[in-house]
Amino acid sequence: MTFASSVELLVRQISHWTPARWRGHADAVRALVQVLADAGADAEGLPRRGVPTLPDTALADQVRVLAADLMAAHPPPDVLERVEADVTALRHALRDS
Known part of the structure; x- marks a missing residue:
């Protein structure tokens, strides 16, 4: 599976969640958001920065x-593979919880 398709599956999985569904899961998604931001910064040669905390529904x-930004930075294939594995692991963890 490609990075883009894994991200799309995750987004479809979580985009309709209610605030109640986010309880207990938002921190895991926020951690992935930071991974995406860090990988994008590294690919662009920029310093890593903390990602703003948005409401769960955002x-x-x-x-x-952040996934689109990462892909636009054209990181090495191994970076996309590593981050795709993180996305897939989160998708499965959220599905099984």
Whole structure:
């Protein structure tokens, strides 16, 4: 599976969640958001920065935007593979919880 398709599956999985569904899961998605931001900064040769904390219901959009930024930075294939593995692991963990 590609990075883009894994991200799209995750976004579809979480984009319709209610605030109640986010309880207990938002921190895991926020951690992935930071991984995406860090990988993007590294690929662009920029310093890493903390990602702003948005409301839980905005996390799907935040994942989508940061994933697009990462892909636009054209990181090495191993970076996309590593981050895709993180996305897939989170998708499965959220599905099983």
